[in-house]
Amino acid sequence: MTVLVYFKANLGLSKVATEIVTYAKKIGEQVIVLTNGEADANTLAQYGNYGASKVLWDADTNTTDNQVLSRLIGSIAEQEGAKTIIFTHDNIAKAVAPRLSVKLRAGLVSGAVDLPNSEGLVKVNVFSGKANGFVKVSTENKIITLLPNSIQPEVTSTNCPVEAIKTDSGESAIKVLTTKKPEGEIPLPEAEIVVSGGRGLKGPENWGIVENLAKALGAATACSRPVADIGWRPHHEHVGQTGVAIRPNLYIAAGISGAIQHLAGVNGSKVLVVINTDPEAPFFKAADYGVIGDVFEVLPRLTEAIEKFKASSN
C-alpha cells in the first residue's frame, strides 16, 4: 500500500514532518512525501531516513491556499495510486484535508493521536480532551491528520531521492497582502515543553520569570485566557478550550487556577507541573507534580535548578 505524506516545505528538517513520515511508514509499505515551496533538496532527502521512498518537490507552487493545494495533492495522490494521505494537524491541514475529503471521497480523521488499532480504528481526542473516540473510516480512500507529539520519529532507513516536479494547480482566488510572523519563537503547538502563566503573575511586567524559565528549558510560553483578554500577553499564547489546544511532553502552569476550560486545552500533556499558592487550586487534581508556593520565588529557583542541571549534564 502506498501512503502519501504532505507537508509545506520548510528550510530545516521539521519535527512534525518526521513524525508523519514515521507514522505513514508504520501503516504502509511505500511512503511518498509531497511538499511544495522553498526548500533545500539535501534536507528533503533526509526524510528517507524516516521511511520515505521518495520526495516529490514542487518548488514553484509556493502557496498556502487550500484550493490550490487540494488540487496539487489530489492529483499526485491519484497519479501515485495513494489511497491514504497523512498530514500533521496544523493550520494548513485543517483547511486542505476537508477539501480533499470531498474531492477524493476520502473519509477524514482529524487530530489522530495514535496509529490505527488492530480493528483499523483511529483514536482522537473528543470533548476537549475529556474523552477519546475511536473512528472508523468507511471509504476506501482515507485521510488522517496527526496531532504533533503523538508518535516518536524513528530513523529506519537512509536518504531517499528527491524529484523536482512541475504541476499546474491553477491560480489562487485569495490574494495574500502581507504575512506577519513573530520572529524566532517556537510555535506553541509544536513545542515539547511549555511554560504557562496565569493571573497569579499579577501583571505583564512580571513575565520575565516565565520567559527565563522557558529559555532555560528551550520551551515555548503560553497563558490563560484572562491574561490574553486583558492584554498582558498576545492572543496566540492563550491555551484552553477557546484558545489553542496543546499536548507537549511537559506543561508547567504558574499561577493558573486550573479551570475546566483551561484544562481542556492542556490535559493532553504527558506531564503537568503546577505551581500555585493555593493548596485548594483545582489544577493540583490534574497535576503530576505540584508545588505549593509563590511563583515569584519558585520560578526563579526552578530556573536556577534547571540551569544547574543542564550545565552538569553537558
Next chain:
Amino acid sequence: MNILVCISKSPDTTSKIAFTDGNSKFDESGVQYIVNPYDEWYALVRALELKETLGGSVTIITVGGSSDEAVIRKALAIGADEAVRIDADPKDAYYTAIQIAEYAKSANFDLILTGKETINYNGSQVAGMIAEALSLPFVSLATKLDFSGSCFQLEREIVGGIEVVEVSGPVVVSCAKGMAEQRIPNMRGIMAARTKPLQIITAAGIEGQTLFVTYDLPPAKSACKMISPDNMDELVGLLHNEAKVI
C-alpha cells in the same frame, strides 16, 4: 450582503462526559446544550455587524433534530433574521457539510461563515468541506473580517503567524477568536426570536464517510506528587529521572 452562518450545538463546558450503550454513544442525560461558542461569539456576531453596516440579511442553518430548536432560538435572539434546520442527525462532518452545501446552492449567499471547530468533536472539518462541495475559496481560522469596495479583507492564523488576505465573494470563512465580541441577547431579542421564520428542510439522502465506533475516558491521574518550594533540585531530578521529560 446575504450571509449564511452555520450553527451547531455543543454540551455546556461543565457537562459530565459519559457514554452509554457499551461506550458507543454519548450519554445526553442531564446535558445542557449551548450554541457552539465559536459559532455564536465569532461567526454569528460578526455576521450581524456586517449586516448592520452593509444591509442584507443573516440566515442561520443547523443540521439537527427538533431538540436543536432551543439553540436555534438562542441564535435568533442574538439577532439573526431567519433560520433553517435540516432535519437529520448530523452523522459526520461530511454528511453535515454536504447537506449545508445543497441548501446553499439554492440560495445566493455572498458569505458563508462557520466557527473554527465544534468543541465536542473538534474536527475543524465542516467549513472546508462546504467550500469544496461548492467550489468556493475558503479562508480558514480568520481573526478579522471586513468588506469594502468589492471584496473581503481578512486576517487569518497560519503556521506561526498571521496572513492578511483579500478575496471576492462568495467565500467560505471559518471564524476564530478576535473576530468579534460576545453579545448577550436582550429581552426584546428573545421575544422577537419566537416569531422569526424557521424553515425545516428534509435531508438529502447521502452517506457519511466516518463513524465514531466507541469512546473511552482517559485513565484517572494518580495522585499529584507534592514538592517543597525550597527544593527545586528535587523537582528537576524527578522530571529527568522519573517523568523523563527533560
